Amino acid sequence: MQEILQYFFSGITNGAIYAVIAIGFSMLYNSTDLINFAHGEFVMLGALTMVTFSGPFHLPLLPAFIATVCCISIAGLLFERLAIRTVRFPEPIVLIIITVGASIFLRGIGMLAWGKDAYSIPPFSTHPPLDIAGAKLLAQSLWILLIVLLMVACLHFFFKKTLTGKAMEACAIDKRAAWIVGIPSKLMVMLAFGLSTGLGALSGVIISPITMCSYDMGTMLGLKGFCAAMLGGLGSLWGSLIGGFLLGILEALGVGFVSSGLKDATAFFLLLFILYARPGGIISALNVKRF
């Protein structure tokens, strides 16, 4: 029992991170019909920028956090402007290769800027781990969960209550119709890119204390975040959230009860299973409202 709880805790911690990455994927897919294979690299950039801001630059936690997310969002905007909007024939296959090229490029940048070493930063707070029924929950895990829940609340508020959020939703549902009623859809796409990469950076920041951050950490995280998004239903924010947690928990249980070697395989088995059994995901984005 205690063991299961321990796995569960580590599962929801990872799950929260997958969820943030998945939401980034889903949001972008919604507004642009694009799957950004470079998304994981923005997570990596977020984590490493955070390392630099809080390490060599000696910024306090919160300013470092905000500066990181802003920097990466701007990088995301640049990426959209330079590499995506310039594409003349935006077919899926072309976009896949461009984003894959971007992913290699960004990984190269990461390696140039930070070298091949792995870094980590101290946890956000130095509380001792909580002891719940014999299982330990790290303070950082609580931080992660807290930040993720806060972020989801903010996003929910943004899409439901603000005009910009509604305009984005309108763009996601029908770009042409949104354009006809005067919504600047190009701006919305840019905004979606900024938000999506910002979310990537956010997930990079919150895991930087609990993982070794290096230039090659992004690919696997990106792919798993992608699996989580598929699991929940590509394009559905709530689905991505649920998919992320589900993936995290199942992965942790898989490691605990089957074999740690299969940790990475769990995500892909789940991906195949969901594709074959219910391609729309658990919360089918095809039927349910997108946000």
Added chain:
Amino acid sequence: MRVQILYSFFILMVALAGHFISNAYYLQVLTFIGINTLLALGLNMLMGYAGQISLGHAAFYGIGAYATAILTVHFSWSPWLALPVAIAAAVMVAYIVGVPTLKLSGYYLGMGTLGFGMIINIIFREWSSVTGGASGFVGIPALSLGPVSFSSRQNYLYLVWGCVLLCIVLCRRIIDSRVGRALRAIHDGEKAAAAVGVDTQKLKLQVFVLSAGMSALAGFLYAHLVCFISPETFSFIMSIRMVTMVVIGGMASIWGSLLGASLLTLLPEWLHAFSEFEMVVYGLILMIVMIFLPKGLTRGILDIVERSRRSL
């Protein structure tokens, strides 16, 4: 008739290359180009002609390589006996995976094949008692056929490019037939293809299986060339590189596959000069080519030539 001339020219070039180039490094690079051409050719049948994307094709490449490695080392089979088994293994896996996966389309198909590729790669890495695990599989025997040893680089070059020629002929014949027309029809419009009586599901599966078989052949040639394989070679990155070869060279173009494979093999070699900047430059080149020549180099360059001729 033109085709015969092209083939003769092709054979002549390979023969000349093998005869005059004695530098081991150049021969090796040329051989790798041949192996990559096989990969690109197989995937081009699937992507360029049938219009189905696969982001997990390195798995079949790996299955070919690992199957022959296991059979020749653990079971001491002759490589020539292992070859058909290796291809059959890839074909069988492709069939089993293809039936459910090819029902998907677009991004979903991409993701399904990606997931499959990752799982196979994890199997290569984790099933260490059979595959040697992450550290790789050593001691794969070199090829020989009676008195002819393929451990000489010249002979291996001939062998690989012989296979390439064979596959080119095979693909061309398929494309110029009822099957090939149906494939292109699926690419242009799956709904309309079904409406003229094409069994789209069956045909997509056949091409998927064909391209898996060709990838396995490439894997076999690779394994016996370098005599050492590790899961890294058959990872997601390789799958992506295969897709890139097809797209950069030009979809639905056989000679484009050859071009794409050559470029993508040579590029990293050239980029060694950039040492640390290698990845950055590689990524940049991919993006730039796709942004400005989305139909691939063959088509893209032809378009540019045509445009400049028109403006003259």
Added chain:
Amino acid sequence: MNSDHPLLIVENVSKAFGGVQALSDVSFQLFPGTITGLIGPNGAGKTTLFNLITGIFPADTGDILFKGSSTLNNTVHELVQCGIARTFQNVELFESMTALENILVGQHARTRCGMWGSVFRFPWVRHEEGRATKIAFELLDFIGLKEHALRKSGDLAFGWQRLLELARALASGPRLLLLDEPAAGLNMVETMQLGDLIRKVRDQGITILLVEHDMSLTMEISDAIVVLDQGKKIAQGSPRSIQEDEAVMRAYLGTSPQK
């Protein structure tokens, strides 16, 4: 003409999408060698009916019999093999292929060369290929596009694309041909030529089911008319009787049935 057995029997067919009843309890029969016009206001269920007959999705209830046997469990391409061909409302040619190749693909159902055949090019394969090309040229001649055989179908004028799609459907050697708004986007002269062609096709013994908004064309060439409105069949009969039918008038002029 009606003495034969019906070629196609649609029997109490219903189909719903979510809460929308696209077709409810529709029945009619098509007799060999006739042209039947299927008309009705937008959203009447005409295209749904086409999709049911060609096997794109199955009916919820009811049955469709083609040459006496049920088609409910057949896939689209199997039905083409049985002899049902169609054209699409928005022309769906294989645009990167030439006109000739489009018709060659159209013959897919009645040729049989597979993977092995194409690799080894057996004599029978070459024979089959030659025959297919000959038929393709005959069909191109039939629609008057023989000179344009080697042009990319995507580059042809729109009216020609419609004709090419018709020829492609004929290439499968159908018994039943379903035409989905073949005259949409054509000018008057082209529409008249199309009408002549459709008659010629009928005279070859091919049964035709025609959805068309151009009433003068439909009334002129059809032997019988079926009228759908809001998923129900509201009238059936000769063109003349339909033109005088009150229910049809109401459906088209929009007066509600209660008044």
